[in-house]
Every structure is written in C-alpha cells, then in structure tokens.
Amino acid sequence: MKKHRKPIQYLILAFAVLIGGYAIGRSFFTTQSVLKAGSEAPAFELADLSGQTHDLDSYKGKPLVLNFWGTFCPPCRDEMPALQKEYDKWKDQGLQLVGINLSEDRISVQQFAASVGARFPILLDRNKITEKRYGLKEYPTTFFISSDGHIQEIAIGGPMSEEDIDSHIKRLFETSPKS
Amino acid sequence: MLQFQNTKCECGHQNPTGTVLCESCGKPLVEDLPLDSPLEMRYDGVARRSQKANPDLLDRVWNFFSSVKIAVWLIVITLIGASVGTIFPQEDTFINLDDPAQYYKDTYGTWGYIYQSLGLARTYESWWFVGLLAMIGTSLVICSLDRVLPLYRALSKQQIRKHHAFLTRQQTVYIGQLEQEPAAWTSSFANQLRRKRYRVTAEDTALLAEKNRFSRWGPYINHIGLIIFLLAVLARGIPSWHLDEYVSMDEGQTKQIPNTNYFVKNDKFTVEFYKDEELPPELKGTNRAKLYRTEATLYECTANCNDTTGKDPVLKEVAQHDIEVNSPLSYHGLDLYQYNYEPQARLISVRPMLVDSRTGKSYGPFDLPMNDPPLTYEAGPYTLKLSNVFPDFGLDDQNRPMTKTRDPNNPAFVFIVTGPGLSEDGEMYIYFPLPSGDDKTIQNQINQSLQKAGSNSGRFTFEVGKMENVSFSQYTTFLNVRVDRAMPFIWVGAGISMIGLIMGFYWQHRRIWLRIEDGKLTLGAHTNKNTYGIRAELAAALNKTGVAVEPKALDNRRNTR
Amino acid sequence: MNWLSISSNAFIFAFALYCASFIGYAIAVAGRRWSNRDVEAHTKRWSRIAFALAIIGWLGHLTFFLTRWKGGGHIPTSNMYEFMTFLGMAIMFAFIVVNLIYRNPLVGAFATPLVVIIIAYASVFPSEVQPLIPALNSYWLKIHVTTAASGEAFFAVGFAAALVQLLRVVDFSRKDKLGKREQFWVEAVLFVVIIIVGFLVSVFSFRAGGYSAEFQQEKFSIDQQGNEQSSIQKVTYGLPPIVAPYNSEKLSMTPYLGIDKPLFEAPHWMNGVNAGRKLNTVLWSVISGLILYGLIRLILRKPIAAVLHPYLDGIDPEDLDEISYRAIAIGFPVFTLGALIFAMIWAQIAWSRFWSWDPKEVWALITWLFYSAYLHLRLSRGWLGTRSAWLAVIGFIVVLFTLIGVNLVIAGLHSYAGV
Incomplete structure (x- = not known):
C-alpha cells in the first residue's frame, strides 16, 4: 500500500489535469468559428438554373468571386448589373463569378436574373444549408476566393459599385498564383 | 504549519506524523492544545494521508487540494462567480443574437457593455468558471481519499480501553464513584445500551459501545455522487452525446432538425386558452394559454439528407407524438420539446377556381400549395403555367414587384394561362390568395396594368369561394430538440449524492467509552453531530442502572457557565 | 360555504393564533425578569401555552392549504402569495420539529414572529386562485416547490436560533473596535427586519386607505x-x-x-x-422602515439589540449553537433534494434542460454552495459559536434573496411569480 502511494497520487493528479484541461480547453472553443480572410472556403455542391450540379472543387485553379444574393434583398438586386459588367470584363482573364441564391424558388430566380440581365452562373442553395456553412449574417455577402481555395476578402453588405468590385478583383488577381 | 513532534505514544504505539490523538489509546499527542478543552475528534485524530515530513512538489500540489480550507475557498469563489453571472441575462438566453456586444450596449448601457466585453455574459462557459468547477472536482477526490482511508483504518481497529485524558476531555463526560459491583454494573449498562442498538464490546472493566458508524461514510458517498455528477456534466460535451437545436414550423411544414438526419413535420398545432370565467378579474379578457400542442411526426432520413442539388431527401416515418409542454416526443435518445408558439397566420394551400368573367363560367378548382408550388396546373380546358412567385409580395424602389422576405407572409403568383380561344403566348395574370382587401386591390391594379401592356385581356380572375378551399396555419410552433446521453449518469450522481447526505445528516455516529478503576467510573462519549441526543441517551441508560444524573450535567463543554 | 371561503377563514384563524403564540413566547421569555414569580415554572408554563397555540395555528394553516388545494383545483404553490404562505407553514412545521427535540422557548420567540412576517408578506400579493400556465402544470413542480420550501424552512429556524445566539453573546460593555463592530452588525440585522416590517406597514396602510x-x-x-x-x-x-x-x-x-x-x-x-x-x-419600505426604527430608538433610547440582550441571560449559547446547526443539518438534504434535484427533474421535463443557468437556479445553487461552505467550516475547521451563527444569518439572507430578491431584481424563467 505504502509503496504504491506515489504512483497512485501521480495517476489521480494526471487524471485531474487531463479532465480539467479538457473542460477548460473546451470553454475556449464554444464560440463557433467565424469565416475570416485566410480561411478555406467551405465546400458546397449546388444545382444551377438548368439543374446541373457544381461543386467548389470544380472552380479551383482560378480566382472565384462568390456572391450570395436573394431577390428579397434590395442591395443584392441593385448590384446585379455591376456584377455582370465586371464578369464580362474579367472573364477572359480567367475570372469565375458565381451567384448563389439564398434558397428561393427556382422560378423566381430565373425570372429575376433574366429581368436584370444577369448571365453569370447562378447556383441555387436549398434550406439555407450553404448560407449557414458560410456563416452569413447580412445580405449580400461576397467572398473573393483565390485560385487555391482560400478566402482572400469578404465584402459584407452592399450594393457594391463597379469600382468596388473591380478593386477587389484586381487584388485577387495580384495575389493569386497564375495557373 | 504542521509540527513534527515525537509520535511515539506512551502506550508504545508508533503513530504517523500529523497524528493528534494516539491511534491506539487515544492519548492526546499534541500538547500545545489547551489542557482542559474538549478534544479535537475530527477524523478521530488520525493523520491525514498527505501529512508528511518532507513534502516534494507532488506532495505540495496534493496537499493543496487536500485542504478543506482550500476547498471552502473554492466553494466561496465559485458562488461569488456564479452570482456575478446573474447580474445581466446570459447571452444564451437570446436565441438570435448576432452581435452580442452591440446588444448589451444598447439594452443595458455602458455597464452592460463592460459586462459583455469582460466575458461575463458567458460566465458559466468561461474558462475560469469551468476551471473552478474542475478544481472543486479535484479537491473532492483528493480531500475524500486523504481522509476516508485513515478514518476507515482507525474505526476498524479501535482499542477499547482508552487513556484517561481521552475520556475526560470528550464533550460528554461522566465521572463518579460506582456503588454497585463493577462487573455486574458494566453488564447491565451494556444491556441498556444494546437495547438502544449499540454494538457493545467489553474488556474486563472497560467498555466500548458504538452505533451508526455507517453515517461517517455519508459525506464521502455524497462526494462520490458529486464527482459522478460533474463528470456527467462534462461528458455532455462529447459531440454525439449532446444536441440542442430549435425548429420552428408552420402547420403542415416539414423541417430538418439541424445537425441530424431527422426531419420533423408539424401535422397540426392547437392552442387552448382559459375561458373568461376561469380567470380572476384582473386577467379577464386576456389570452392566457391553458394548453398548447404540436401533433408531430418524426422522420428518419435514409438518403439525400443534406442534399443541396435538388434531390429530395428520402424519409421514413419513425415516431409520432402529440408534443405538449410537459410531454416531449422521445425517440432513441432524441427529445423534442414544445418550446413556444407564436400567432403567425400563414396560408398552407388554396384551391382557387379560374373564372372567365365574360361567360361567368368557372373552371377548376386546382391545388395551389404555398411551399414548392408545381410549375403547371390544369383548370378545365386551360393550362396555367407558373411564371413567377413572390412569397411576401411588395414593390421595390422602382415599383417593380419583388418579395420582401423569404417567408410566405403575403404570397403572390404569376400565371400564364393558355388554352382555347387564347393566343399562343397565353395571357399573364397575378393572383393573391390571401383574402385581404388590400391585396385584392393591388391584384386588380397589377392585372389592369398588365392588360394595358397587352399581356392579358382582362378575361380571367381567380376565386376561392368557400373557406374550406383554404387551409391556414394560425401559429408557428417552436420545438426544442435535445439529445442528452449523459442524463442517466447525472441522475445516478445526484441519487448517490442524496443517499450520502441522508446517511451523514440523519444518523449520527455515537460512541461511548468507559473504564472502571477501584470503583471509580470514568465515562466519555462522542458524536459528530447532535450532542444533545447522545447526552439524553446516556443519561437514560445511566439512570436505569442506578446512576442518577441529569443529561445537562454530562455536558463537558467549557463555555457552559 | 365553499372551499375557498373556508380556506380564507382558516388563514385568518392561523394568523391570529401565530400572533398569540408569539405573544405567549414573549411572555415566557420576558417573564424571567419579573420579580414576583418562580422563573422555571413561569417559563415552562408559558412556553407550553405558546407551543400549543402554535400547533393549533399550524393545523389551521394546514386546513387553509388543503381547502385551497381542493377549491382551487391545483396545489396552492403556484404564485407568490401561495408560495410565501406555504413557506410560512413550512417554517412553522420546521419550528415544531426542532422544538419537539430541544424545547427551547427562545427559538419560539424568534421563529413565530418570522412566520408572522412572512405570512403578512404573502398577503401583499393578490390572493386569488390563478389558473396555471402550461409549464407549471406538472406534479414535479408541486414536489419541487414543497420540498424546496421545507428545506428553506429549516434554514429559517437555523437563522432564528442563530440570531438569538448572537443577541445572547454580543457584549454591550465592550468598547473596542471589534466589540463595536459586532454590536453594529447585530443591530443591522434587526434593522433589516424592521425595514421589512416597514414595508408591510406601508403596503397595508395604503391598501386600507384605498390608494392607487x-x-x-x-x-x-x-x-x-x-x-x-x-x-x-x-x-x-x-x-x-x-x-x-x-x-x-x-x-x-x-x-x-x-x-x-x-x-x-x-x-x-x-x-x-x-x-x-x-x-x-423598495423605496417606500426603506423610508417607512427608517421612520419606524427611529421611533423605536426614540422610545427605547438604546439599540434594540441592547434592550433584548438582558432577557436572554441564563440561556446556554452552546444550546442555541447546536439548535441552529441541527436545523440547518436537517434542512440541507431536504433543500438539496427539493431545490436542486427535483428542480432539475422538473426542468428536464418542462424546459427540456435540467440546468439552464436561469438566475433562480443559479441562486439556488449559490444557497446550496453557501450552506456547504458553512457545513465544511463547521465540521472540518471547527467554526463554532459566533462565527457559525453569523454564517447561518447570512445564509438565510441568501435564501431570502433567492426567493424574493431574484424575482424582484432579475427576471428569468421563474418570473411568473413576480411581485
């Protein structure tokens, strides 16, 4: 009994440190991690207006602008033409610009996109799943994602002007490794 | 600080360092105690396990947690910390709180802002509070271990004949000349005590009577229960052991329970209010809910559960229950509780008729659900193609129709009608199923402007007719979905703790020692709680065996007069 | 006659008898200083009378409780009026239990006015039977509330005994800093009691005047x-x-x-x-309490504690210490069971979480932690006598804050029981 006292004490203290450390450590990570510049863009797999599915991986290798928007959100509606213009301007240099609609009916999205002349690819989120994955708090939110899949900048709120978008895209191209 | 005295007793027993009373005969070993004060009987005067001569680092850490003083400090700091957490509501009392800092500033002013930025709005999840609980847990283990083992040893090998100093310095003492023959008196006294359910062991003219020793283990059993409880609370952090989500549903809606493969459907929601005559005067006329209930169906999803590409999830019904406040739906550790409800009138579906205003003929009705409406409808010979949907109709700043939100608060549908007598491209009409007057006006205005633009001929209108063609959801129900696999351990811990408390507080360990020399009886008695009780018991036994004494007279405590 | 009117008559009956019992105890204690009689016999006689009155009063109170249960259709512990009257009944019960063990008239002299004050406080709240909201419609609630109140009642008796002990041992001849401080704080406790009385006086006098x-x-x-x-x-x-x-x-x-x-x-x-x-x-209570206290001081011309002190001579403070400790020791497991374990069971069923750090819950936990500290200090560190008595007094203040203060100051899940 006496012989084993020391090891038993060590064992109990080790347990206390382990369990206590786990408990305290966990308290640091209770807040959900928020997406920041530098984080990896969360994966998604979504259908476009014609029903074809696309995932994030298929956009890798080239800079990507991801715009979350909805027809119920006035600034989203207002920045559509600017986005389209910037898309036309940069797409030949390899820019990909994708709008992700905020879980609305396909028919409303189609109608609206047609009415404002948005011809860049539009994907349809469902049940707010992708939107939650990207931790959206305000609409619109636009993610500028470099060709290696990391978020470089996040533009929250809108509408953004053509110049705004342009400068974001320029920075995206400056830092993105050319593929 | 401890003093390291010579621990060898005059009776020849070698005691461990830190012993207060000789483990064998009970003679006080620490001589700096006031000579006439009652003896220190905690843990029977044995050394705590951790008391030793040359403490190293391990011993020091161990001693820290082994100290009751430290334990009390931990308790006090914890209770102060806990009270600080109640000054303002904690963050988790708000379901949707996007910017806590701003909210606390707006709602509670500068103090609220300081409170929030110090992290006090999350007191109970903070590292320091959790750390305090962890330290209390450690202290519970080490304190108990250090005391219960020596105490167990001391109580299981008690000497019957105790030192005079030990007897005369108990809280309850009797010293007197015995008139009877010692051996005969001892045995009749022993019988009296046995009748009171004491276990009596005698040795010549010395005697030890003891009862309810088990109550000494009460505190330790309580501590074991508390440790289990604390570990169970911690185990709730294992991801699959714990889930806490909210689902809000209108009637008829099916929703996925976030972070699970389960879906739940609100088949029907009902609320009953107290009738006026059931209410006291000051509450008359108010809607006081008596009962609310969600008739719910739980589905397990077997495929395409989190699909975002348009494939519908494959659902299998697994449970059905009428969820009320005190009656959750339970399925395989998943519990769905009625959390709240909100009056929120929403259309589920309508069955309108297409009316030809020229002929007065109506066609249909056709089914128009508000959620996921199909793209085409048949009404008599006419085909209606859905061309646009506005769940919450409004106009943007350029007066173009838009939806204000994604919720079906005020749905509007745009149809293209084709059929006999209509042009190839069809005619375009907008339809507001909500029967409010405002909507009907807007509907007419828009249809007239469409007519002006040549999109329609103004020939068709939509009519619902009877109310049974409209199905409504009056309330949104809020369910709280929980998984808590640690609960059984929580209850077991609480139960054990309770058993320990009852053992320790409602029974008292009582011991009586006596020795007779030359007809002089020296008697000492000890209990850890309720000295009143033992005095009464002892006085009764003495009186019955011919030693007249008042219970009060047995009291040996100094401050008594 | 319907159940509810029997009930309210029984309540008035009980209240009157409690007051009478208090007077009986006061005579028992005060009579020690009257010159013309045998102290022992006098005390014994009046204590008996007072205790009998207390028991009859308690039976009346029980009748009130049961008839109201019958008449109201649910156990009367669901609003503040019902809860406080129940607490008064529980304290009386705890007192009866403790008195049967120890038979000390002094505890009665302080426990009975405590009950009277609590019942009077209860009467501040609307006494109509109110229908239950769904969350309260569970038998676990009844078990939780009654058990918790019973545990708290024993703490209240512990408080009464501790207060008597403090009044008994405080030394009014001392002029040094420590002695002064002790005198001040004992007086402060009595002052707080007066504030509560002031609150009752102002509420009932304006109510009688029909103020609104x-x-x-x-x-x-x-x-x-x-x-x-x-x-x-x-x-x-x-x-x-x-x-x-x-x-x-x-x-x-x-x-x-x-x-x-x-x-x-x-x-x-x-x-x-x-x-x-x-x-x-609160403002009115403080103001009227101050006026009341000022009047008393004017009449007595010395601190209230100093006036009471001599009447307590010849009482063994060790006995009071034991009574206070014993009451708390009896109450602690009951409180643990009622205020924590049953509360957790009910919360698990009704609110879907056994513990949600709701202010009321936190304060129940604080109360529990406080009394655990008390017990540890007493059992393992030998805090007896005055120090332990002070802890018992502070402990009961914590109990009162948990019961009333939290509802008054902080709103939480339990806020349905607001003032």
Whole structure:
C-alpha cells in the first residue's frame, strides 16, 4: 500500500489535469468559428438554373468571386448589373463569378436574373444549408476566393459599385498564383 | 504549519506524523492544545494521508487540494462567480443574437457593455468558471481519499480501553464513584445500551459501545455522487452525446432538425386558452394559454439528407407524438420539446377556381400549395403555367414587384394561362390568395396594368369561394430538440449524492467509552453531530442502572457557565 | 360555504393564533425578569401555552392549504402569495420539529414572529386562485416547490436560533473596535427586519386607505424572430409613486403629501416585470422602515439589540449553537433534494434542460454552495459559536434573496411569480 502511494497520487493528479484541461480547453472553443480572410472556403455542391450540379472543387485553379444574393434583398438586386459588367470584363482573364441564391424558388430566380440581365452562373442553395456553412449574417455577402481555395476578402453588405468590385478583383488577381 | 513532534505514544504505539490523538489509546499527542478543552475528534485524530515530513512538489500540489480550507475557498469563489453571472441575462438566453456586444450596449448601457466585453455574459462557459468547477472536482477526490482511508483504518481497529485524558476531555463526560459491583454494573449498562442498538464490546472493566458508524461514510458517498455528477456534466460535451437545436414550423411544414438526419413535420398545432370565467378579474379578457400542442411526426432520413442539388431527401416515418409542454416526443435518445408558439397566420394551400368573367363560367378548382408550388396546373380546358412567385409580395424602389422576405407572409403568383380561344403566348395574370382587401386591390391594379401592356385581356380572375378551399396555419410552433446521453449518469450522481447526505445528516455516529478503576467510573462519549441526543441517551441508560444524573450535567463543554 | 371561503377563514384563524403564540413566547421569555414569580415554572408554563397555540395555528394553516388545494383545483404553490404562505407553514412545521427535540422557548420567540412576517408578506400579493400556465402544470413542480420550501424552512429556524445566539453573546460593555463592530452588525440585522416590517406597514396602510395610481408604459422586446416589438402596458401602483416606470405616462394618481406626480422615473436597465413598481416599493419600505426604527430608538433610547440582550441571560449559547446547526443539518438534504434535484427533474421535463443557468437556479445553487461552505467550516475547521451563527444569518439572507430578491431584481424563467 505504502509503496504504491506515489504512483497512485501521480495517476489521480494526471487524471485531474487531463479532465480539467479538457473542460477548460473546451470553454475556449464554444464560440463557433467565424469565416475570416485566410480561411478555406467551405465546400458546397449546388444545382444551377438548368439543374446541373457544381461543386467548389470544380472552380479551383482560378480566382472565384462568390456572391450570395436573394431577390428579397434590395442591395443584392441593385448590384446585379455591376456584377455582370465586371464578369464580362474579367472573364477572359480567367475570372469565375458565381451567384448563389439564398434558397428561393427556382422560378423566381430565373425570372429575376433574366429581368436584370444577369448571365453569370447562378447556383441555387436549398434550406439555407450553404448560407449557414458560410456563416452569413447580412445580405449580400461576397467572398473573393483565390485560385487555391482560400478566402482572400469578404465584402459584407452592399450594393457594391463597379469600382468596388473591380478593386477587389484586381487584388485577387495580384495575389493569386497564375495557373 | 504542521509540527513534527515525537509520535511515539506512551502506550508504545508508533503513530504517523500529523497524528493528534494516539491511534491506539487515544492519548492526546499534541500538547500545545489547551489542557482542559474538549478534544479535537475530527477524523478521530488520525493523520491525514498527505501529512508528511518532507513534502516534494507532488506532495505540495496534493496537499493543496487536500485542504478543506482550500476547498471552502473554492466553494466561496465559485458562488461569488456564479452570482456575478446573474447580474445581466446570459447571452444564451437570446436565441438570435448576432452581435452580442452591440446588444448589451444598447439594452443595458455602458455597464452592460463592460459586462459583455469582460466575458461575463458567458460566465458559466468561461474558462475560469469551468476551471473552478474542475478544481472543486479535484479537491473532492483528493480531500475524500486523504481522509476516508485513515478514518476507515482507525474505526476498524479501535482499542477499547482508552487513556484517561481521552475520556475526560470528550464533550460528554461522566465521572463518579460506582456503588454497585463493577462487573455486574458494566453488564447491565451494556444491556441498556444494546437495547438502544449499540454494538457493545467489553474488556474486563472497560467498555466500548458504538452505533451508526455507517453515517461517517455519508459525506464521502455524497462526494462520490458529486464527482459522478460533474463528470456527467462534462461528458455532455462529447459531440454525439449532446444536441440542442430549435425548429420552428408552420402547420403542415416539414423541417430538418439541424445537425441530424431527422426531419420533423408539424401535422397540426392547437392552442387552448382559459375561458373568461376561469380567470380572476384582473386577467379577464386576456389570452392566457391553458394548453398548447404540436401533433408531430418524426422522420428518419435514409438518403439525400443534406442534399443541396435538388434531390429530395428520402424519409421514413419513425415516431409520432402529440408534443405538449410537459410531454416531449422521445425517440432513441432524441427529445423534442414544445418550446413556444407564436400567432403567425400563414396560408398552407388554396384551391382557387379560374373564372372567365365574360361567360361567368368557372373552371377548376386546382391545388395551389404555398411551399414548392408545381410549375403547371390544369383548370378545365386551360393550362396555367407558373411564371413567377413572390412569397411576401411588395414593390421595390422602382415599383417593380419583388418579395420582401423569404417567408410566405403575403404570397403572390404569376400565371400564364393558355388554352382555347387564347393566343399562343397565353395571357399573364397575378393572383393573391390571401383574402385581404388590400391585396385584392393591388391584384386588380397589377392585372389592369398588365392588360394595358397587352399581356392579358382582362378575361380571367381567380376565386376561392368557400373557406374550406383554404387551409391556414394560425401559429408557428417552436420545438426544442435535445439529445442528452449523459442524463442517466447525472441522475445516478445526484441519487448517490442524496443517499450520502441522508446517511451523514440523519444518523449520527455515537460512541461511548468507559473504564472502571477501584470503583471509580470514568465515562466519555462522542458524536459528530447532535450532542444533545447522545447526552439524553446516556443519561437514560445511566439512570436505569442506578446512576442518577441529569443529561445537562454530562455536558463537558467549557463555555457552559 | 365553499372551499375557498373556508380556506380564507382558516388563514385568518392561523394568523391570529401565530400572533398569540408569539405573544405567549414573549411572555415566557420576558417573564424571567419579573420579580414576583418562580422563573422555571413561569417559563415552562408559558412556553407550553405558546407551543400549543402554535400547533393549533399550524393545523389551521394546514386546513387553509388543503381547502385551497381542493377549491382551487391545483396545489396552492403556484404564485407568490401561495408560495410565501406555504413557506410560512413550512417554517412553522420546521419550528415544531426542532422544538419537539430541544424545547427551547427562545427559538419560539424568534421563529413565530418570522412566520408572522412572512405570512403578512404573502398577503401583499393578490390572493386569488390563478389558473396555471402550461409549464407549471406538472406534479414535479408541486414536489419541487414543497420540498424546496421545507428545506428553506429549516434554514429559517437555523437563522432564528442563530440570531438569538448572537443577541445572547454580543457584549454591550465592550468598547473596542471589534466589540463595536459586532454590536453594529447585530443591530443591522434587526434593522433589516424592521425595514421589512416597514414595508408591510406601508403596503397595508395604503391598501386600507384605498390608494392607487396608474401608469401606461411602453415596453420593447425582441421576439423569437429577432424583431423588435413594442407593447403598451398598464401599471397600477398600490403605494404612492416616488418612482414612475421607465418610459411611462401618468394616467391617474391620488396626490399624497401635496405631491401629485412621481419624483423620478426608473432607469431603463430595470426592465424586469413591473420593475418601476418594485423599485418604488423598495423605496417606500426603506423610508417607512427608517421612520419606524427611529421611533423605536426614540422610545427605547438604546439599540434594540441592547434592550433584548438582558432577557436572554441564563440561556446556554452552546444550546442555541447546536439548535441552529441541527436545523440547518436537517434542512440541507431536504433543500438539496427539493431545490436542486427535483428542480432539475422538473426542468428536464418542462424546459427540456435540467440546468439552464436561469438566475433562480443559479441562486439556488449559490444557497446550496453557501450552506456547504458553512457545513465544511463547521465540521472540518471547527467554526463554532459566533462565527457559525453569523454564517447561518447570512445564509438565510441568501435564501431570502433567492426567493424574493431574484424575482424582484432579475427576471428569468421563474418570473411568473413576480411581485
């Protein structure tokens, strides 16, 4: 009994440190991690207006602008033409610009996109799943994602002007490794 | 600080360092105690396990947690910390709180802002509070271990004949000349005590009577229960052991329970209010809910559960229950509780008729659900193609129709009608199923402007007719979905703790020692709680065996007069 | 005659007998100093009378409880009136138990007025039987509330005994700093009791005078969807408004002392249920308590504690220490079971979480932690006598804050029981 006292004490203290450390450590990570510049863009797999599915991986290798928007959100509606213009301007240099609609009916999205002349690819989120994955708090939110899949900048709120978008895209191209 | 005295007793027993009373005969070993004060009987005067001569680092850490003083400090700091957490509501009392800092500033002013930025709005999840609980847990283990083992040893090998100093310095003492023959008196006294359910062991003219020793283990059993409880609370952090989500549903809606493969459907929601005559005067006329209930169906999803590409999830019904406040739906550790409800009138579906205003003929009705409406409808010979949907109709700043939100608060549908007598491209009409007057006006205005633009001929209108063609959801129900696999351990811990408390507080360990020399009886008695009780018991036994004494007279405590 | 009217008669009966019992105990204790009689016999006789009155009163109280249960259709512990009267009944029960063990008239002399005050306090709240909201409609609630109140009742008796002990041992001849401090704090405890009495006096006298004032208050709240909503509420005052509710307009108000409008408005962060009215009540209690205390001091011409002290001579403070400790030791497991374990079971069923750090829960935990500290200090560190008595007094203050203060100051899940 006496012989084993020391090891038993060590064992109990080790347990206390382990369990206590786990408990305290966990308290640091209770807040959900928020997406920041530098984080990896969360994966998604979504259908476009014609029903074809696309995932994030298929956009890798080239800079990507991801715009979350909805027809119920006035600034989203207002920045559509600017986005389209910037898309036309940069797409030949390899820019990909994708709008992700905020879980609305396909028919409303189609109608609206047609009415404002948005011809860049539009994907349809469902049940707010992708939107939650990207931790959206305000609409619109636009993610500028470099060709290696990391978020470089996040533009929250809108509408953004053509110049705004342009400068974001320029920075995206400056830092993105050319593929 | 401890003093390291010579621990060898005059009776020849070698005691461990830190012993207060000789483990064998009970003679006080620490001589700096006031000579006439009652003896220190905690843990029977044995050394705590951790008391030793040359403490190293391990011993020091161990001693820290082994100290009751430290334990009390931990308790006090914890209770102060806990009270600080109640000054303002904690963050988790708000379901949707996007910017806590701003909210606390707006709602509670500068103090609220300081409170929030110090992290006090999350007191109970903070590292320091959790750390305090962890330290209390450690202290519970080490304190108990250090005391219960020596105490167990001391109580299981008690000497019957105790030192005079030990007897005369108990809280309850009797010293007197015995008139009877010692051996005969001892045995009749022993019988009296046995009748009171004491276990009596005698040795010549010395005697030890003891009862309810088990109550000494009460505190330790309580501590074991508390440790289990604390570990169970911690185990709730294992991801699959714990889930806490909210689902809000209108009637008829099916929703996925976030972070699970389960879906739940609100088949029907009902609320009953107290009738006026059931209410006291000051509450008359108010809607006081008596009962609310969600008739719910739980589905397990077997495929395409989190699909975002348009494939519908494959659902299998697994449970059905009428969820009320005190009656959750339970399925395989998943519990769905009625959390709240909100009056929120929403259309589920309508069955309108297409009316030809020229002929007065109506066609249909056709089914128009508000959620996921199909793209085409048949009404008599006419085909209606859905061309646009506005769940919450409004106009943007350029007066173009838009939806204000994604919720079906005020749905509007745009149809293209084709059929006999209509042009190839069809005619375009907008339809507001909500029967409010405002909507009907807007509907007419828009249809007239469409007519002006040549999109329609103004020939068709939509009519619902009877109310049974409209199905409504009056309330949104809020369910709280929980998984808590640690609960059984929580209850077991609480139960054990309770058993320990009852053992320790409602029974008292009582011991009586006596020795007779030359007809002089020296008697000492000890209990850890309720000295009143033992005095009464002892006085009764003495009186019955011919030693007249008042219970009060047995009291040996100094401050008594 | 229906159940509820039997019930309210039984209540008045019980209340009267409790008052009589208190007077009996007062005579038993005070009579020790009367010269013309045998002290032992006098004390014994009057203690017996008082105890008999207390028991009969308690039976009346029990009748009140049972008939109200029958008449109201649910156990009468669901609003503040019912809960406080139940607490009074539980304290009386705890006192009877402790008195049967120890037979000490002094504890009675302090426990009975405590019960009288608590029952009078209960009567401040509307006494109508109210229908239950669904969350309260569970038998676990009944078990939780009754058990918790019983545990707290033993703490109350422990408090009464500890207070007597403090009054007994405080040394009024001491002039040094420590002695002065002790005298001050004992007096302070009595002062707090007077404040509560002041509260009761002001409430009942303005109620008897039919006083009322009305305000209209606009309140903002955030609903489940996160939208801000405003609602307009009418707030009725039974005491003249010194403080108006935050963001409110006066509707009607009987002038008092020539003042016809409130002097202040409550700060915005006091946003609990009827926060403004509660703050007003607290102000009135303090004011009338101060006046009352001033009057008493004027008549007695020395601290109240110094007046009571001589009557307690010849009582063994060790006995009081034991009684106080014993009452707490009996109450602790009951409290643990009722206020924590049963509360957790009920919360698990009703609110879907056994523990949600709701202020009321936290304060129950604080009470429990406090008494655990008390027990550890006493059992393992030898804190006996005065120190332990002070802890018992503070402990009961914590209990009262948990029961009343939390509802008054902090609103949580339990806020249905507001003042």
